[in-house]
Amino acid sequence: MVSEERRKEILDNLSEGVVEYEEDRVVEYATAALEEGLDPFDAIMNGLAAGMEIVGDLYDRQEYFVPEILMCADALYKGLDILKPHLKKDSNGAGKPKGQVVIGTVQGDVHDIGKNLIKMMFDVGGFTVHDLGRDVPLEKFAEEQLRTDSEIVALSAMMTTTMMGMKKVIAMIKEKNPDVAIMLGGAPVTKDVAKLFGADGYAESAGNAVQEAIKMIGQLRKLGEEAAQN
Amino acid sequence: MPEMTPRERVKRFFKREPIDTMPVFSGMGMVTIQAIDKMGIRFAEVHGSPDYLADSASTSSDIYGFDSVVVPYDMCTIPEAMGRGCTVYADAEGILYPTVPSKWDNYESIEIDPDYAAKARMPVVEDAFKKLIADGKYAVGSWVLGPFTLGGQVFELDVLLKGIKKEKEKVEGFMEKMTDVVIDVAKRYQALGTDYITIREMGSGTDLLSPRMWKQLIQPYLRKIFAELESPKILHICGGTDLIVDLMNDCGADALSFDQKNTLAETRKKIGDEVILLGNFDPYGTFCTMDASEVEGVIKGCIDAGVDAVWPGCDLWPEVKKENVEMWVKTVRKYGIRPTPAVGRV
Structure with missing residues (x-):
């Protein structure tokens, strides 16, 4: 010890x-x-x-x-x-896998820095991450969510020009499984856009993604400490 | 009542000579779905044909009364000519802009074909310019990505960003190469007779880079580019720019263009009234999601903040609401008869 x-x-x-x-x-x-x-x-x-x-x-x-x-x-x-x-x-009850997440950058977008930073948050938090990479065909997100039964799908688009694909992905996933939590990220994504598209959360840029990721890591650390105390 | 031709108006605007009214134009893509539909083609088809490029640009301007035409619409023409490929999503539903499918991931593998300017779609773009220039109806705007943004199209951006700290000399060598390409292509477009050129160093805002890093990594190359080019030459950066406006103004451009993240009124105070400022509304929000009745307030807000022409902060997303774009034009014509800080009126 x-x-x-x-x-x-x-x-x-x-x-x-x-x-x-x-x-x-x-x-x-x-x-x-x-x-x-x-x-x-x-x-x-x-x-x-x-x-x-x-x-x-x-x-x-x-x-x-x-x-x-x-x-x-x-x-x-x-x-x-x-x-x-x-x-x-069973490490403090906190080392257990937290769940599964499907993550990727939507078709038409080859920028993946923000996506990779959010992926880091899930990795640190103990999630099993299914990273589809970048320029991912829209239907692939729904297929992978169904295949893995993931609780979270995280979509990234850096450009307005590719953001529209997110709306289609959300519709595809929510139609089959309305309980899946969907996070959007990327420079053009605003709170209003996330709401309009029917998403459950958003982060607007690579920098903002890191802030969001770090906030979530902070939450996970607190949960871990609480689990250790109980 | 407008008295000048669109081309005359834009040319005088950049010379800071008095004009009749504010031109309605941009330094970035202004193609609209209404033009694409009128031509009976799909968006994916437009990028590979000089006629489609030229006709879709001029048809958009015919429909709405823009003062300029701008091509190309995608950022892959140079990367594709460098052998990095281009995905046009021919079978995708809806509009998707072409992307570069493969990037260099180490400095040793970078090899730029000396004959790249004759490859892939480079001649297509030049032929489109020739057609638009020969037509003469509108001012012809050209653009080239800045060296850092172009670099991010052909080289893995995270490697490039990390290299700024870890492999400074290699990054500088790479930036030199990209700078030479930008100058070469921009000069070609100017030699064809385009009326203005925008250098779009889009990916270099302070969302990514610190002002100190911008001064070290971006500014020297932009200075070199602007020193080599003829006027009118515009520097456009999107994202966070409030902290670097003075640095941007010290690159040798005739005009500066910003997106909606810039606090334009403050920028105008910092920069003074001598420099042409362009911007700075969100084209997607304003033209695609907003109610048409709200557009006038957005456009007037840009004019009140001190722009000399109301430019969108990026390419138009082609699926615009017709009435919203019409409101942009109407509002500029209504309020643009008054002089602006850098450009007077006849």
């Missing part, structure tokens, strides 16, 4: 490694976490995800922009790749 002092040291290094986009540092301390018996869920949520929350603050203060966020995300994934396979199914 790792001491509290050592736990803090590992978590701080994971967090700072993400913030400073130091991939080697993240790899070193993620490996140490496993070798020294730190709960991988603790390392993910209070190390990697905590670092990403700081990144969100830096973005809000306009100290970090998308290039920095992408590098922070790379560092986070370096740690996640090491830690995630070792998550215990």
Whole structure:
């Protein structure tokens, strides 16, 4: 069992490694976490995800922009790749898969930065992610949702010119399964557009996607802490 | 009552000479579904034919009374000529713009064909310009993506963005290559006799890049481009621009164009009355979702904020509501008879 002092040291290094986009540092301390018996869920949520929350603050203060966020995300994934396979199914009751999500950029759109940042949020949160990639034919979203019985479908479009496809996808999915939660993201997507299209949530840009993702990670961290206390 | 021809009006506008009324035009695509339908073709067909491109542009202007025509409509012409391919979605339901299906993902694999300007649809676009210029009815607007945005079309954007920090020299070398292409293509369009050119560095706003990074990574290349081009030359950036308007104004363009995210009244204060400002309404919201009765307020709002011509913030989404576009034209004609900060009236 790792001491509290050592736990803090590992978590701080994971967090700072993400913030400073130091991939080697993240790899070193993620490996140490496993070798020294730190709960991988603790390392993910209070190390990697905590670092990403700081990144969100830096973005809000306009100290970090998308290039920095992408590098922070790379560092986070370096740690996640090491830690995630070792998550215990009953670890605080919080390491259980949260659910499944189908994610992709709609047909006609080849921009996927915002989509990948939202995917990161689901990965960190313990979801099983079915990433369809970019320029995805509209019917593929509905097919994949049915095949995987996913609870969430997340659609991204960076351009107004491709946003219209989202409306069709939502109609296709809701017709077959009205309980599926649909998230929209992308620069042209506004609250009004999301409502008009019948979506359940939205994020308007890559930067906004990261803010939304980080907010959700924060919520998941709180849930994890509550589960640990109970 | 308008006294000048559309072409005359736009040409005088960019010279900042007095005009009769504000021109109704744009530096980006203005094709409408009403023109496509009238021609009896599908949107996917329009991109590959000089006649379809030219006729759909001029038919749109005939229908609505625009002062200019602008081609092409998609951003894949140069990437396609560079061998990155083009997906036109010929079988897709509804309107989809062409996209680039394959991008370079490492700097070592980048190889630009020296003869790219003769490849793929590059001659199609040039032939469309020739037809529109020969017609002479409207001002002919051309555009080229800026080097960073063009780069994002042919190279994986996340690799490029991360490279700004990690592989600075490679990114700079890549930007040099893209800059040379932009200058080359823009000069070709100017040599054909197009009346104005817009450099669309769309993807470089502060949604993505910090002002400091913009100054280091974007501004030097835009300065080089604008130094090489003849007037009239316009710089357009969409997304967050409030923090970089001064930098944009220091690139050598004759006019600046913004989308709806710019706080135009503040920009006008910062920039002063000497520079032509263009913008800045949301074309999709204003023409496709809004009630026609709301359009006048949007357009008048742009004029009151200090634009010299009311440009959409991006290409028109072709499936416009006819009455909304008509209201754009009507409102500009109604309020555009008064002088604007940079352009007087006869």
